[in-house]
Amino acid sequence: MTTPRTFNTARWMITFAKIVEAGGISAAARALGQDKAVTSRQLRDLEASMGLRLLNRSTRHISLTDVGAAMYERALKIVQELDAVRADAEQYLVQPSGVLTLSTSVAFGRLHLIPLLKSFSALYPQVSVELCLLDRHVDLVEEGYDVLLKLCDAPPLNLSAHKVCELQYSLVASEGFLAETGPLQCPADLTRHNCLFYGFRNRRATWNLVKDKVIHPVDVASSLSVNSSEALRDLTLQGVGIALLPTFAIAADVAAGRLQRVLPDYQVSGSLGRGLYLVYMPGRYLPAKTRAFIDFILEQWAPVPPWQRLPSGIESRGPCEQVS
Numbered sequence: 001m002t003t004p005r006t007f008n009t010a011r012w013m014i015t016f017a018k019i020v021e022a023g024g025i026s027a028a029a030r031a032l033g034q035d036k037a038v039t040s041r042q043l044r045d046l047e048a049s050m051g052l053r054l055l056n057r058s059t060r061h062i063s064l065t066d067v068g069a070a071m072y073e074r075a076l077k078i079v080q081e082l083d084a085v086r087a088d089a090e091q092y093l094v095q096p097s098g099v100l101t102l103s104t105s106v107a108f109g110r111l112h113l114i115p116l117l118k119s120f121s122a123l124y125p126q127v128s129v130e131l132c133l134l135d136r137h138v139d140l141v142e143e144g145y146d147v148l149l150k151l152c153d154a155p156p157l158n159l160s161a162h163k164v165c166e167l168q169y170s171l172v173a174s175e176g177f178l179a180e181t182g183p184l185q186c187p188a189d190l191t192r193h194n195c196l197f198y199g200f201r202n203r204r205a206t207w208n209l210v211k212d213k214v215i216h217p218v219d220v221a222s223s224l225s226v227n228s229s230e231a232l233r234d235l236t237l238q239g240v241g242i243a244l245l246p247t248f249a250i251a252a253d254v255a256a257g258r259l260q261r262v263l264p265d266y267q268v269s270g271s272l273g274r275g276l277y278l279v280y281m282p283g284r285y286l287p288a289k290t291r292a293f294i295d296f297i298l299e300q301w302a303p304v305p306p307w308q309r310l311p312s313g314i315e316s317r318g319p320c321e322q323v324s
Contacts, residue, residue, distance in 0.1 A: 010078060012046035015039055016054060017075035024062060096292040097126035104149035105272075107229045107249055109133040112307065113149060120296050127289045135227060140279060146290050147280050149297070151246075152273035160282040162294060165305050168247045169270040171207075171262040172254065177239040184242075184262055187216040194241030195220035198271050200227040207244060209266040216266070229272075233259075244270055251307035276301070 019028040019039070029039040047054055054068035064072060104113055109131065117129055132138075132145075140148050140159060155161035171190075181193060187209045197205050203225050209216045222241065226232055229249040236243040237253065242262050253259040278294050280286070300306075 009046070009049060012042045012049070013071075013075040013078050014082070015042040016046055017072060017079050019043060019055070019062070020064065020072050020075075025057075094288055095126070096124045096288040098287070098289050099128045099130055100147070100289045100293055101130045101132070101145045102147050102149065102293075103132045103134055103138045103143075103145050105151060106133040106135050108149070108151060108276075110230070112248060112305075116296075116300060120293065123296065124289070124292055127292070140281070146287070147278055147293055150273075150277045150279050152275065152277065154275075155277045155279050158282075159279050161280070162278045162298065164276040164278060164297060164302050165308070166275055167270070167273060168308055169244060169268050170247055170250065170254070170264075171242055171244055171266075171268055172236060172250055172259040173242045173262050174237055174239045174258070175260060177236075177241070178260060178262075180239075187218045187263065187266065190218050190220050190242065190263075194223050196222050196224060196226075196232050196235055196241045196243040198227065198229055198232060198244075200225055207268055209263065209268050211266045244268060246270055246272055248305070248307045276305075 015028065015032065018031055019025055022028040022031055025040050025043070026036050029036040032039060043055070050071075052067050052071075053065050054071055056063045056065060102113075110133065113131070117131070121127070121129065138145065138148055138150075140156075149164075150161075151167060184190065184193075187207075190207065195205075195207070197207075197220070199205065203222045205220055205222075207218045207220055209218060224235060224240065226235070229245055232243050232245055233249050233253065235241070236245070236250075237258060243250075247254075250259055254261065278297060280290055280294070
């Protein structure tokens with residue numbers, strides 16, 4: 001069992017080893033960055049705690065007693081072990097290594113994070129990644145994650161966070177659905193159609209469409225309730241209705257023509273939040289593995305991620321700005 005006396009003894013043993021190494025109390029005090037009187041007292045306390053004389057000392061010279069020589073070998077081992085601990089800690093802060101635990105939502109992780117893990121592992125082969133995909137609130141501290149990729153309006157105030165990018169949303173429908181219903185001319189037309197949105201046990205919602213800084217609220221209804229953006233995307237491809245989805249879930253489908261934007265002159269917000277954040281533990285000493293992952297993600301996705309870049313190479317400029 002570790003006691004305060006154990007801590008004191010360890011400190012005294014380090015001082016003892018430094019006195020022998022430096023050849024005197026004054027030189028040891030300078031090397032330790034403490035007063036000579038403190039150094040001398042620590043040596044006396046060590047000898048008193050053991051009931052042994054460890055050093056023969058005069059005004060000009062010190063020498064080890066027989067038992068002091070044996071104790072010096074033990075003291076050296078303590079110093080060497082502490083040096084090894086310090087070296088390991090410095091390596092932990094400098095060289096990315098160890099197990100990196102991550103969590104994000106199922107759809108976002110599958111579509112965008114997993115495709116990057118091979119490249120990250122190639123850059124940092126000493127880092128092992130454990131990824132947990134969850135469509136629920138995740139407590140970074142309680143559940144022991146290193147980094148969360150969180151889709152939200154604002155990150156928790158008690159944690160450190162780096163905003164990666166804005167989240168954008170679109171109203172989309174399949175070509176077949178629009179061929180049957182015809183084009184929509186204004187937000188009110190949405191009330192005549194089956195509207196799909198992220199949720200569970202909730203088949204009604206209000207969509208706020210914005211154009212020229214004017215908000216057009218529309219009460220919409222759905223025949224289906226589902227808490228998966230991937231499932232909503234699949235239903236939309238099947239022609240079930242018009243869906244409100246984040247662009248990260250449907251960018252490839254829109255680019256390929258499988259889905260078409262509905263009322264593209266209007267901007268709309270979704271329920272997953274306005275931004276993508278990297279969330280991690282606060283503090284000065286960020287592990288190298290965590291810092292490496294954060295820098296890697298920012299390089300890949302910030303400030304405009306690939307799923308929000310237009311085919312022409314012009315980058316979209318924000319959730320409430322229309323690019324023609």
